[in-house]
Amino acid sequence: MVFSSLTFLLIFLPAFIILYFAFKGIRWRNGVLLVFSLLFYAWGEPVWILSMLFSTAVNYLCAQIIVKNTSPIVRRLILALGVIISLVSLVYFKYAAFFVNSVTSFFSLSVELPVLTLPIGISFYTFQILTYTIDVYRGEAPSQKNPLKLLLYVSCFPQLIAGPIVQYGDVANEISHRETTVKDFSNGMQRFAIGLAKKVLIANICGEALLALPTSSNEMSFAGAWISAILYALQIYFDFSAYSDMAIGLGKVIGFKYKENFNYPYISSSVTEFWRRWHMSLSGFFRKYVYIPLGGNRKGNGRTALNIIIVWSLTGLWHGASWNFVFWGMYYGVLLLAEKFILTKLLDKTPKALRHVFTIIAVLFGWVIFYHTDTSNMFNHLLAMVGAGVEIIDETTISVLKTYTIFPLVAAVLSMPILPKIKQSFRKREKLHLAGSIASTVLLSAILVLCLLFLVGESYNPFIYFRF
């Protein structure tokens, strides 16, 4: 089920909230949340719920054994077992076909593989369950004795399918003890409405515009190539951050305080800064569970460089089983290394505006790599962006520019932290703050109606990050 579906908005959400708050005790509320979370997942993937249950059961047992054992070897073996079993499931569903196809095509072999459907959100819930077992092993989080509570952590529907990746330690306490205040409820619902608007009114329309541009890279012009890169950058940001907004908002409604996942990444003035602002929960996961255990930056420059390349290759691969994602990860690995070891002094001397422009250009090239799973299309698109053998502008791009002028501009403006600054200036004066709060609630009500209006005429519109 997707948050921007009518089934969710008109049936699931009201039914959940009414039932959830109909009960007072946390046990009952957790029960309602668990049932609805499993229903939420099963609605899209009735069969693959078994995969999630299996993964949870294995990690529950592993954590229990780890806690009860004092032998470091046994503890480490059990941890390895839990991690491997979880990753095997992820690798089998997500990467088996990719690896086999890559190997067979390299050796010109012909192997028929069964076509596997990827369980929705497997990358997200696998990482979440791993944080539990690893944190318990490290003694950074208490083990969860109640398997249903652990299942609740894994399956909790607001962040189940597309994150943010919630580390167990961050919500361990809230699973058993949490409250919702009037402020939490209204702020959470408002955040949800903002996310819905970002998805329905901005991301979907940017996606529409993108689809109207030439799909085949050899038909692209220089301007078309850049405009499609910009449109995709806007679409993916508003799409993914919309989901995070909705997840954080719904979490707040039921008393969970999820960490932010985006912080206006397109205002960054370096690639390093971009990754501090983009998909922060994923960067945080890789930093804590891969980069630092590999030695981080404590073992010399050579090892640091290797660690960065490993982490970013994995980050790329996490996004999908295709070579373009690997290239994309390595592209960022190389850029980050360059910023860290070569460009530091140069960047310090460069004016911030110029650094910002370079960062945006680097990010746009990155999105082109990310967008094209067909590598020849990807290279053609990249070549078109540097003007290699293409027209300056083509008729279709002109038509798209005439057709979709306002929404991408609005999207570009909203990708900068203008609204928070307005909000901040309102906060300084009590009367304005009150008026602003009332006005924003009314405005969001109107936006919610507008979203419904748009959704009625649209069919299924899944979030981009569902496929990861």
Add this chain to the structure above:
Amino acid sequence: MKYRFSFVITLWWVLLLGFLGGMIIWLAPKEERVSEAENRNLSGAPVLSFESILDSSYMSGTENFLSDGFFLRGKLIELSSNMKSIFVINTSNNVLDVDMEKAVNEFMDEAEEGDSKESELKDNKDIKSIDFQENETIESEIDEQDQIPDNDEYIFWLDFTDGSTRTVYTYPKDHLDTSIEALNEYREVLPEDGELHFFQIPYGYLANLIIYDDVNKYTGWGCNAEEYMQQRAIEGVYIHNGPEILEPYLLDGELLYYRTDYHWSALGAYYGHEGIRKNQGLPYTKYEDYDYKVYEQFLGSIYRKDPSSKVKSMADRLEVMYPLFPTASYKIDNLTEQNEAPLMYYNLNSYLAFVGGTVGPYRRFVTGADTGRKVIIVTDSFGNAFAPYLFAYYDEVHMVDLRPAYYNKYIAGASVREYLEYYEIDDAYIMLSTSSSMNSGYMLNYLTKYLDD
């Protein structure tokens, strides 16, 4: 105070959303029904069963039911479309219709006012945009194409009075190769003596340009893609040149198309079928052999987009044929689940009258003929007016529309190949309009994808 106000409002959001959802479930029609405005069938309530849950069809059915059953749906879609148009000129979903409407309006204006301004037409729905070039350039291109059979691009063009041409669609060779490969693949699924016929149907506005555009004075149309495809077709695949077959009748002033709708008329579909039969040297029924229900004031989808008095004044004549033999009509789900579906909507002054509109995923007509052969028509909505003309030649006529809005593989319960084998289909007709043909996802993707998916 501020939190209390926000809380009350946001709580109301939830309650109102729930109320709305409850009301839709309670009050929305539970049966499938026709939407004239959207030119499709609106979903009814999904059937709850273990199988429908397992294959997720219940879930997708619920979403469709809520969307299609939303109160004042038509008005809301219109409203959202109007709101979008405040910010954008048009969107990719309605570019085609809006441009078509624009084209019709433009050529009417030009015809009436004698304005010599050249109209610009664009069809963004296809992968390639319509490419208008200088007449001289096109003319020379055509000459070259006549001499060189293997170009990189093939075209659909309109002829000017002075002998020059205007390119309307450009078909890259790789699109044609992909298309003919798909057709060949379909042929291979058919029995040894099976035939596969492909017919590209020009959109209505192109015909109307030839008939009504007094400024540019077009004298005909043509397409050289079919010839290229026929050269690459395997035995048993027949690529008919739709524009060539229809052109003489069009130039004779016969009403092959409507002015207020973009489809071909029953007469246009008849000439299409007649052309195919003639090409094969087969006998065909006469148009006069059929009885027709006639509506004199048919206002089609162009009028629904632009309900102006000008378009209304162009109201068309709609003729809906009665089959020659008593025919039974079924909707087929899950390969074998057969439910009766309307054969024709004779009480509907709409293009949906033909075979009751598109009803997916599969249709089956048991025709009352006794020829020992069965046929499937893989088509978009243009096939609906064509299908009844095959009733006379086949014991069973099956239909499928593979466009995403109509085809759901989960509801179909079988791939096209499995369907063809199960019903022992002998022949196939791929009848696609220019918007669903060699530049569109229909031919380039869906045909092959759903053959085995």
